[in-house]
Amino acid sequence: MIVGIDLGTTNSAIGIWRGDGPELIPNRLGDLLTPSAVSVSDSGEILVGMAARERQSTHSDQTVTAFKRLMGTQQSVQLHGQTYTAEDLSALVLRSLKADAETFLGEKVEEAVITVPAYFNDRQRKATRRAGELAGLEVKRLVNEPTAAALAYGIHQLDEEQPFLVFDLGGGTFDVSIVEIMDGIIEVRASAGDNRLGGEDFNDILVQLGRDRFDPEGKLSVGRSSQFCELLRAAAERTRRSLTEAESATLSIVWDGEMLSTDIEAAEYEERAKALIERLREPVLRSLRDSRIKAEELSEVLLVGGATRMPIVRRAVTRMFGRFPNTKLDPDQAVALGAAVQAGLKAKDKALDEIRLTDVCPFTLGIEVAERDGSGGIRDGVFSPIIERNTVVPASRVETYSNMHAGQRQIGVAIYQGEARQVAGNVKLGEISVPVPPGPAGSVTIDCRFSYDASGLLEVDVTVPKTGAVHQLVIVDDDEAPSEAELDARRRRLAALKFHPREDAPNIAALARAERCFEMFLGDRRDYVGHLLSTFRNVIDGQDPREIEAARKELEASLDELEGERFL
């Protein structure tokens, strides 16, 4: 069974292809979305999902969220004395999703299609693939998120013949894809994006606003600045969601036993978010340019990703295209549903026999070259593209280069990804040095072949026609590529981590939420939550499952009343 997984910055989801359509699998709490949060309990057990999210403000040093933003970097996080990389944390989330799916389906799940932001670079993609492997999943394919969303939309619109645009603003990344459907071929024409822009950035604005209001001189939070920020961040998420419906919302936190509260006007928030909104424009322009499609030729503009719920984003999109976007898709589920469709495609499901998907590589790939300028000097560090961005994948291209100096014995081939003219502005993927026979300048040539597969992984072959030698370079990141043994060790280490018992998860989540509420409120309401908490703890100690469930429902209802409904 192949599953489709949306591994998001804020939330993740898992789905399967059911023969007639994609379906999402509920997690242990019965939710279709699982927060991408990992927490370690005091006893050293791992908590994933809602329970971890709820602990974010109360146990900020034991909880991590939004680690997808660190994917492909060497940064690590300390939790309960243990070091975790973003890959490890993603693997924990994937493992939790896998366990949910196995319980739900009653069979082993070993293969998966995982989505990544289209604008993830090679490093980030490899890290995602490794995370899947660490979680015990064979990653059959990495799919670009907007492509997945287009797939979820496209399989119901197969007779649609005009290109449409997918506008995917998620928790941490922003992607745009232009998709065209023709006779069951769902074809991505162009993708562009910004892998450092998402809903979290909008939260940061509110956090900043809150800091300016509560603590302009930084006196309150001396030495505990990160904890202050975490508290604000948790509150900011709620405020941002309220601002979706109302013209103003309250941002309040409890700090040192004191209630800090302020009203935030939608207008003020929007003024501050203007710079972020501006950044939405460039990727849209680029994708339109690359696909040579005019904005008015688009049949639809599909909104995907939780952050597109914000009215400010919707207004910006409306202004950009001079029309209202299509909001029929559930912005949180579309990507996971699309991943499930891709899983079905991958499994060669009969119902999908008439459907094919082609994607593009969103970055330009090329090598570093030196060239002579008009006055005979040498300019080095120039980027020479081989596979241009938005080429349909799988793709394979060859370019020929020659030696710069007479008698040169070696030609260095450094591989880069990016759009800048100077390689210094691009991401270096690898390097290979090819021995060549000496000869006059320009007389010795090498052929560089770049092959890019459907998951977005690159292979480079360098041939020297004079000697017939072929040098191959499978791109592995020089500094961070772990060996097989290392991976095994990490896999064992992660497997040895104790997960909190699955059956307990709803209770833990409810407890964590109640604890957070206890810290959030003051006075009577705090006493009331404290009372609720101790009652619930007593019931749990009683160990009667039915009683516990009834008590939990009651607790959740009371908390809903107090702070508004729980959200994902």
Place this chain on the structure above:
Amino acid sequence: MRGDSGTWKLLGIEPTDDSRAIKKAYAARLKAIDPDQDPQAFISLRKARDTALYWATIEDADIPAYDGMEAEHVGQPDFEPEAEQETRPTELAAASRRPNPWQMPTLADQMGKIEAILFDPAQTPIDHVRLKTQIEALLRHPDMATISRAEEIETWLAHLIIDAIPRSDALIAPATRRFDWMAKAQGWECPWYVEEVVARYHDCRYRDGEARDEHALAMRSLASEPPARSNALKDWAVARFLRHVRANHPTIERDFDRATIDWWDRHLAERRERFPWFKTLLLAATLFAVERLVGAGDMLPVLSAALSFVGAAGWFALKRRISQQQADDGWFELAPLTVPQGAALAILLLLPLAAVLAPRGSLALVTFALAAGGLALLVGRAPPSADEDPADRAWQARIAILAPILWLHASLWRNGLPLEALIPIAAAAWAAFAHTERVRTAILGGRQDNGIRAAIVIAGIILWYQIATSLGSETPSPPMPILLVLAITLVIVHQMIDPPDPWQKEWTSGSLIAVMAVAFGGPILAMLLVTTRTGRSVARTNGGS
């Protein structure tokens, strides 16, 4: 039939211009293959589709009904935004699928105003402030929020700026800010018009900054009416300015009156066609006169003058090379000399005078030892180019050190031992020829090999000196043709090291090959000559006794 038959065979259809049919055929074929299992099959199919579509669109473009047909396929009902979001003027609903920017009343008004200011010849000089207000109003127009409008305006504006250079200079800064053209120009596939606007921006900055100091005379000359009579300095300044501007800042030319530029071009071309024969002869005559004044047979002053000349030229070339490497964008900018550099240059230039005035003896030797050391440093310490072969570099250094030693050797024993001196020189010449490829690039290639070039030139000059002394050891004065050739060589060498124009460089490199051939053929000739002479004199001595 267009395209190769393989294309259509892969798609499984007859050649056609119908894009839809091609896409349908591609879709059908694609379903039969699995790109994951057989990427090569997919890549060839995709290529076939792209080729076929390319041919189809080329053909389409020739059919007049194209626009109408296209509109039927992709045309769509116009979208009316609801009252809440008044982002487009109502007139737009009636606009065609690709609305011409001029059909939008408000934006078009604004565009019209700008064009009116730009292209009104009555408004000279142009009112920059008014232009700036108008462009700001255009860029802040609410319609600019819509992508398609903004893109049209962007293209229009870029073209307008390019067309109206230099009158449009005031538009560049606000437009560049608004459309982020600076960042776009960093990308490798930026549209040409954006690149050109950004280039103009940089050109303006250069014109108002550096050029004001460095090319003041040239800019003044070009800004005024063509002079009735020009002088050498003006010619040189204007030629240098035009050469630099055309290579690096092409749009600056448009700041000046077309007719004036044309006049200067004609004038400079006329000048350039005359090779400085007179100067060559004058230089030869001067050298000859100096040689005669100082004393028959003593070539030291002439040689030191020659060496200083080459040294100074080499110094400049070296300097340029250093600054060229330092410039980020690869274009060299001639940096001003530092105080020690200037002092070194002055000493080098004063050496010939010192040589003439200094009394014969140890002081002269010390002076020339200094000169030799300076030269060795100049040539040997040249910074390596980006990825030079270390072995070649070692040879350069060896030759560079060898040359002044040989020179000293020759000056110490200038009345004897020419034969022994010729052997290492021949070895050095052989070494240079062993690297013929590098010698070739040194002569014909760019400027990056000045070190080895200077070394070769010095070796050549010393060869000539050797020949001269070996011949002169018996006769009191060296034969005149040698001096003449030496002078010509010097002029050519100078032109080679710092050629004023590409065509001159080609001319001189051609002649220099001939001169070099003689220079390196010289040792053999000289050896033969000396041996026969020595043999003859020995025979005569024998005969006499």
